[in-house]
Structure formats: structure tokens, C-alpha cells
Amino acid sequence: MSEDTYWERTDSFEEKLRLLEAAWRKKDFRLARSLTHSLRHTAMQAQAEEESPGQPLAAPAQFATVESLPAPWRTWARGWKYCRAIHLDETLGIERPAEPVEVLLSFPAEQVTSLAREVRVARVVDGTLREVPSQVHGEVRRGKKRLAKVLFMAGGAMHQRQTLLVFHGNPEAELPAFPTDLETRGEGFALDIENEFFKASLSRQMGQLERMAIKRGFGLELFAGGEGHGEPPGIDWAHDYAAAGHFQKLRVTLWETCPDYEVVRGPLATIVRRWGFPHSPVHPVFSPSRLHVDVEYRFYAGLPWFHKSGSMRAIKDFEAPALRDDEWVFSGQPFTDIVWLGPDGKVRTGAVDAALRDKLWGVGFFNRESKDAFVALFLEHRAEGLPELKHSASPTLYSPSHGHVWSRYPLPVKQVPAGAVLHQKNAYVVSPFTAADGPRMLEELRHRLVHPLLVSAGEMPPGADAKESPGRLARPGEAGDSPVPKQALWDALRDCKDEQFYNAGLNVVDLGLVHDLRVRGDVVHVLMAMPHRGRPRLGYFAFGSGGNSMPVQRRLLQVPGVKKVIVEQTWEPGWNSNRLTAEGRRKLGLGG
Numbered sequence: 312m313s314e315d316t317y318w319e320r321t322d323s324f325e326e327k328l329r330l331l332e333a334a335w336r337k338k339d340f341r342l343a344r345s346l347t348h349s350l351r352h353t354a355m356q357a358q359a360e361e362e363s364p365g366q367p368l369a370a371p372a373q374f375a376t377v378e379s380l381p382a383p384w385r386t387w388a389r390g391w392k393y394c395r396a397i398h399l400d401e402t403l404g405i406e407r408p409a410e411p412v413e414v415l416l417s418f419p420a421e422q423v424t425s426l427a428r429e430v431r432v433a434r435v436v437d438g439t440l441r442e443v444p445s446q447v448h449g450e451v452r453r454g455k456k457r458l459a460k461v462l463f464m465a466g467g468a469m470h471q472r473q474t475l476l477v478f479h480g481n482p483e484a485e486l487p488a489f490p491t492d493l494e495t496r497g498e499g500f501a502l503d504i505e506n507e508f509f510k511a512s513l514s515r516q517m518g519q520l521e522r523m524a525i526k527r528g529f530g531l532e533l534f535a536g537g538e539g540h541g542e543p544p545g546i547d548w549a550h551d552y553a554a555a556g557h558f559q560k561l562r563v564t565l566w567e568t569c570p571d572y573e574v575v576r577g578p579l580a581t582i583v584r585r586w587g588f589p590h591s592p593v594h595p596v597f598s599p600s601r602l603h604v605d606v607e608y609r610f611y612a613g614l615p616w617f618h619k620s621g622s623m624r625a626i627k628d629f630e631a632p633a634l635r636d637d638e639w640v641f642s643g644q645p646f647t648d649i650v651w652l653g654p655d656g657k658v659r660t661g662a663v664d665a666a667l668r669d670k671l672w673g674v675g676f677f678n679r680e681s682k683d684a685f686v687a688l689f690l691e692h693r694a695e696g697l698p699e700l701k702h703s704a705s706p707t708l709y710s711p712s713h714g715h716v717w718s719r720y721p722l723p724v725k726q727v728p729a730g731a732v733l734h735q736k737n738a739y740v741v742s743p744f745t746a747a748d749g750p751r752m753l754e755e756l757r758h759r760l761v762h763p764l765l766v767s768a769g770e771m772p773p774g775a776d777a778k779e780s781p782g783r784l785a786r787p788g789e790a791g792d793s794p795v796p797k798q799a800l801w802d803a804l805r806d807c808k809d810e811q812f813y814n815a816g817l818n819v820v821d822l823g824l825v826h827d828l829r830v831r832g833d834v835v836h837v838l839m840a841m842p843h844r845g846r847p848r849l850g851y852f853a854f855g856s857g858g859n860s861m862p863v864q865r866r867l868l869q870v871p872g873v874k875k876v877i878v879e880q881t882w883e884p885g886w887n888s889n890r891l892t893a894e895g896r897r898k899l900g901l902g903g
Contacts, residue, residue, distance in 0.1 A: 317900030320667045324353045350856075358885040360901075364458050365554040367417040369768040371395055373816040374422070377478070381777035387440050389783065390790030391431070392480030393422055396769035399465055399473040400796075403762050409464040410759060411580065411611055414766050415449075417458045418479055426450045426459040427884075428484045428827065431784055434465075435474045438778035443475065444489035446577035453659040455674050462579055464613070465764060474772050481791050483797045486827040486838070491578040500572045500884065504581045508615035509741050514543055517566040518585050520608065523685075525741045531683045536642035536714075539564070540592070548638040549719075550604045550623060551589055553628035559597065563604050576883045583608045602627040602727075606796040616756070620736040625696075625727045634727075636735055637687065637704060637719040646676035646715055649706045650686055650744065656757065658750035663777035673757060674717045676706060677744040684744035687717075687737050688757040696731035698723045709720070742899035793830045800828055800835060803866050807852060810859055815898045819852055819863065823890025826881060833874035835867050853878040 314320045322330075331346040374393040378384055388394070397414065401407060416430075423429055427447045433440040443463050450459040492507045502517035504511045523546060525531045535544040535834045542564050551562040565586075570587030586605040589627040591597035596718035623636060650660050652673030663671065671721055675686030687704075694700050704719035721733060738760055742752060783790075788797070804825060819825055819839070827838035841849055848856065855862035864876045888901060896902055 320900065322349075322353075324350065324357070327353060335353055340696075348354075356888065359451075359889055362451075364449060364453070364460075365415050367415045367458055368397065369764065370417050371768065374419075374479075375771050377480075381774035382461050383777045383779045384440055384774070385785050387780040388478055388785075389434075390483060390785040391429075391478040392482045394476045394478045394771075396555075396771045397475050397477060398765075398767045398769040399467065399475065400765040400767070401467045401471045402765055403679075403758070404469045405755070405759070406469055407466040407759060407764070408864070409466045409613065410763065411462060411609075411614075412465045412766060413460055413462045415458060415460050416477065417456045420452060420455050420457050422480045424892075425484075425826075426457055428486055429481050430459070430461060431484075431487070432461065432463050433476045433478065433784065434587045435476065435772055438776040439780040440476065440784075441780070442670070442782075442784060444579060446579040448577065448582070448637055448884065449577045459817075463575075463799075464579065467764065469577055473670065474771055476771075476882075478520050481785075481789065482801075483791065483793065485786060485789060485829050487578075487786075489578040491612045493578060493581065493610070495576050495581045499571050500574060500583055500585065500588055502574070502581065502583065504610045505846065506610065506612055506614070511610060511617070513583065514545055516543055516568065518565060518569050518572060518583060519545045519564055521546040523741070525587050525695070527681055527743065528681060528683070531645055531681070532643065532645070533641050533685060533770040535640040536663050544640075546639055546641060547619075548640055549635050550606065550621070552602055552634040554597075554599070554632045555632070559591055560633075561591055561597075561599070561602075563587070563589050563606070565590035565592065565594065566633075567594075567723045573680075574883065579612050579806055581610045591614060601625065601627055602631070602634075615740045615742045616740040618736065618738055620691075623733040625729050625731040629727055629731045630725050631722060631727050632725050633720060633732075634722045635718050636721055636733055637689075637717075637737065638660075639685075639687070639717055640713045641685070641715040642713075644714060646678045646682065646685075646708070648677050648679055650675050650677055650684070650749070650753070651706065652688070652753070652757065653703075656754055658753050660746065663705040668705050669703050671702050671704050673753065674706050675740075676708070676715050677749065682743040682745055684741065684749070686740045686744070686753060688753065688760065689735070689737050690757065690760050691734060692721065693735040694721075694731065696728055697733070700733065715857070788830050794832055795830050795835065797828060797830065797869060799832070799870050800867060802856060803870050804828075804837075804863065806866050807861050807863050808859075809852075816896055817895060821895030822890045823892065823895065823897065824852070824886065833872055835870075835873050835876045837863060837867070837876065837878045838881055839863070839878060840890075844882075849878065 327350050334342040374395050377388045377391050425605040430447045432443040432445040434443050445463040447461055448457050463690045493506045496503045501515040502513050512522040516519045523533045533546050535546050554558050569585045572585045584607040588716050609618040648660055651663050652658050653667045654670045673688045677684035700721040704717045706717040710716045715899040804820050807819045809817050824839050850856040851859055852863055854864050863878055867873055867876045
């Protein structure tokens, strides 16, 4: 049987499901297990190709060309071809320090080769352009569009409207390296994330926040002691629920590893997202697929707080006599006092008022002597398909089994219907807390985070006030000034094939394996990915291991002016079919 199309070279979800059902009926459980893994891979590929990234900010009917900009701006942005304007509006009438702003943007696919390399952000300041450090992630191709999330930091004066220009369309652009205090070490979800204010350590087993060091004074270490419930203990214990009749508790902390996860690493934020069904104490004897949990941490550069957001979605009707969507435990008695926020958004200390125990929008602890603190600000807490949630989580300062603890039990009912969803978004703050200054600091921070800067599509600013801007947008080698022409290098890389495709003629450029290409003098630096963890050895492409007839190093050394080639490997971000060029998609049968 010949295989000439994509669906002749692989098997569909429906076909694999049919094979799985047949194996199940025959009690061929090893085959059934293999087919469930294969179904998961089909879902991963479908997600890469079909999942909606969301609704992008309205794109202009036509992008402005850099050539059409006023002369001072055109000179500053030399190397780029297109730009668009966005507005940031401060609507609360307050002065804002820097906060994360993220916007989903769409670009014509024919105008870009790599959004991660090419997208740059600049703020218009008194007629000049000033580059804003940014981070691009989640790039996908959908038809004739490329979309990605662009993250940057922005503050502003009260009622201020800021105009920013987003540039794209520069095939010579390199992955930008912005100064940052954010350092991320480790692989996968097993990470240590550190900035100026704290160091967070995620569990090597399941990615839950395990320990945190507050980087002030003697460096308070927050941890949970003991042996947990048989799993590694951590300070973040959510999410979990008790089964009907309190027969058992199912927890995400019982995952032997993350069932699924995504990680984004960059100069402004490290994002760790994990999802799956909580596990039983005797998994897989019981493996109910009733409550799907999706949780994300976001740690930022230069900020003394981090986000945790997530959802708990009922897949079928079930009973949950207890369910927790936020619980934190601290051993060693590091704090002396309780802090909390009521429904009026005001901060109080001491025991929570009995009448407000289900109406809390922030809880935490502080030490009146050292001023160390750890406080949760609840920014969003709502449900679909359920009555209004209980906003509980009264802190306990001295618990015999836990030390300091708070637990939020949000369910107003025990019967959870299929389709019900619990949503949350919290910020966890490690800023010093004093009775004099702490309440106002927390109240203002929560107010800002609940009401972020408003992002909208903008009009290009008038050019009459354009002034000469300091520096330029391009780094050396990004504006036609590379010592070795980059187009010659990209053309040469197209001679480097993945010869595991015996007759498709697929090269490393069309496969999207080249993340970055830099030239420094006569030295060429190439940053490459491998398609998946089953092929971890970049040497196959770099220097010809495994019989590859035209390795990257040899081919680039043939380009005039190149004396040395350095090829490095990255797993972040992971490769998927969104990185294929139109020609690569055609050769694999995926369409344009």
C-alpha cells in the first residue's frame, strides 16, 4: 500500500480509538496501554495544529511600514519592515509601578519568519522611541496568520495613555538578550526560579512549589516538614478533593510525575503550567476522570510576587464532600501574626472575624520582628455551573500537624455537576510587612492587579513631533551589517538535510530546527532544537554523526568569511509543527 498523503502516513484519532476498543475487548492490555500513549501523541499534535490561542488584539487592516515612519524613527528602526501601534491606558487614576502586560497579537505569515526573533516593542516618549524589554511565547501558525503572546512590563502615571509600537519583519533579527534578574535552572518542570526577591524551588517529582527562600535579612526559608502523605512535602498543597463518603482524597501532589506540562522560560517570566486528574493514594487502583485540574505558576523578573492561576473542571457528575483550591503550609513557626483582607479590600491583622470567614480576598502571615511575610491576594475566584463560591481560607497560626496553614474550601454544595468549572487567580507576595506600611502596600497592589492597564489597538502616532531617538533598535548584525551575510548562511543551512526522511529533501531550516543565528566577527553561532526527546543528540545535525552527509558545521565553514561555527542545543521552547516553514509543511503533507 502506497503512502502519499499525511493521513496515509499516520493514523487518526478515530482509527486509534477503534484499535483501542478492539484491544480492550480482547483483554490485550499491553496493546491497549500502547494505544493510549499513541492517542495522547495524536492529541498533542492536534493541539499544536488546531487549539485556539484566543482572540488576538484587533489587527490593523494594514500594518504601517517602517519606511513610512518619520525619518528619525525610520533610522532608529532600520532593519525592520513593519510596525503597529497599541495603547496602554491607566484607568484608576493612580501612579503605577511596573507590572506585567501580556497581549496576543496576530501577524501575516508572509511577513515574518520567527516571531520570537523578530518582534520588538518600543514606547513613544516625548517624540522619541525607547525599546521595551519583551518576551514572545506561544507562537502558532493558523492558516495565513502567525500568532504569539507578547509580554512586557509597564507602569504609568494616573490617567496616562501610552503608545507603543510593535515591530516585526526582520529575517536578520536574533533572539534578544535583555538584562534581567530572573534566573531559571533545571529542566522540564523541575526548576529553581530566582529573582532579586526570592528563590522558588519546584518539586522534582510533580512540579508543585516545594520551598521558597525570601532574599532579605538572613534569608528566611519557607518549607513544609515531615513526609507529607507519602509524597514529597511542599508549601503549596492544593489542589485536591475528597471522594464521596470521604472514602479517599485525590491529590495532584500524588502525581508520580506531571501528566502533562508546558514551560516557558525567558528574561521577563518563567511560566510552568501543569494539568491532569488528581491521583488516588493507591493509584491506579482508583483512577477517576471526574475533576480535571489545570494550574499555572508565573514568576517574574524584578517583582516581589508571583501568580498562580488555574481551573478545576468537572468532567462528569460527582460528589465532593470536600475540595480545596488553595492551601499553603509553613513549618518551623517563621511568622508571628495573621493578616487578611475582607470583601471591602481592607487589610486587617489578627484572627479573622467570624462573619467574614467565607468572604476573604487575601490571607497570609507576617513576623512582627523580622518583617518577613507571605501573603496571598485573591484576584479572581468564581465558578461556572455552581452557586457562588465560598471565599474561605482563614489562616491558622499554630496547627499541631501543619504549623502555619490556610486552606480554602470553596464548594457551596457537595454535588458537582458535569461542566462546572472553578476559576482562580492569585498573587503571592513576599514584600516586608509592617503594621504601619504593610496594609496600604497590599491594598494598593491588589487594587492594581485586579484592575490592570487597559490594552487596545492604537492608531499610529502623528509624525510631526518625532525626534531623534537614542541608540537604535537593531543589535550588531541585525540591520544588514553582519560581517558574513546572514542570507548566505540561511541559504547554506538549507543544504543540511534530515536524512531520516529518505526522499523528502527536508532541511533544518524548513523543519524549523534553527532557533537563532548570530555572527560575531568570523564566528557563527547557531542555536538549534531537536524534534523530540527521543532524538536528543544534536551532533547528528551539528557534525554529521549517524551518517548525515552534510552537517551544519561543515556546510557553514564553506561560506566565505566563516572561520568557526558553534552549534548549541536548546529544549526551550520545545519544537512542534508550528515551527515548520510553508515548504516544510508541504513536504510533510500538512498543507501551507
